[in-house]
Amino acid sequence: MLPDLYKVQHVRRETDDTITFELGLAAGRQPFRFSAGQFNMLYVRGIGEVPISISGDPGSPETLVHTTRAVGAVTRAMRTLKVGDMLGVRGPFGVGWPVEQAVGHDVLVVAGGIGLAPLRPTVYQLLANRDRYGKVVILYGTRTPADILFRKEVEAWRARLDIEVYVTVDRATEGWRGNVGVVTKLIPRAPFDRTRTMAMICGPEIMMRFTALELERRGVETDHIYLSMERNMKCGIGLCGHCQCGATFICKDGPVFRYDAIRGLLSQREI
């Protein structure tokens, strides 16, 4: 499967090591339709290809938006992208968030660090169809105040009267007046009905494990908890086996999984 080439239209620096870039469709090309939670394989010519979740609005398929953190050779090269540069794209791949199944439920979105990026399309959809859901609560934990992603958007969400947004940082810096502590500490404050809540969690695996455990402890059914795994994905279509965990291919069967289907993998050292 060959990548299609897209032109970088806009680059925004989110934090010291994280950027968001928008890719434009070539004239005459069909809109890039995707589900919240799906990912693309992004290819930087001469360097390599990596899986990156789509962080844009599924309701605006004329622009393709990704947010990436510079952690390896390819993502470090992405950090130097300029408007007009070309990028290869394969996708969209994988199974997304259960936005439709969540209709009629309270929705709890729990993001850790860069994990807010794959969840942002879900937030857009929840807000665009706000009357179809019960309470909507967003809990976001990150390292320091300087690491808060999409800061202006998060502030705008916090200002809304129809959703609840709580932010916490692991390490406060001078001038921070908000919450300090791990994201699970926010769960008791979140006003959701445990009997009718769908939870969607994305972040480092340790964060997701503790969050799922805390939700389970508070009575949320394990089949109503979803999380996004993003291990070792390479081909994106379940052929190469890099992301295989037992009979499960993260790239094809996920990256979003129901917690009760994946919980055993979260604590297995050998995988």
Add this chain to the structure above:
Amino acid sequence: MHTLEPILAEHPFLKGLRQEHLELLVGCASNVRFEAGAFVFRQGQEANHFYILRDGKVAVELFAPQRGAVAIDTYGEGDVLGWSWLIPPYHWRFDARAIEPTRAISLDARCMRTKCENDHDLGYELMKRFARIIEQRLDATRWQLLDVYGVRS
């Protein structure tokens, strides 16, 4: 006569406590309020109270030379603040400062210790509840130490 009993009974930390135990606690309880910036307690002072937070926000801080006061945790509505009153030598190990106007119920530590010594059922029930909080905070501290959001080198 209005007492603090209904407020204590509804607080998440004390929910489900037996009626006779609640009545014992009420005898040690008083309403307190802290303005933003006010210290709730200071490191090294005797731990003469603990606090059932009703609203507002309190930061637990550690003062470090050259770094100033570093907030290491925050607590708000539904939380309980302070367990040094339970463990000898009963001195606070951190500072706690209100960062928003905060209302709380203060429980007198000497009064509580005496009642727990006299009624071991009450003492054991409170100890179980504090052990759960200590466990959660230990888990959280371990998780923070891992710096899970940091870049792996």
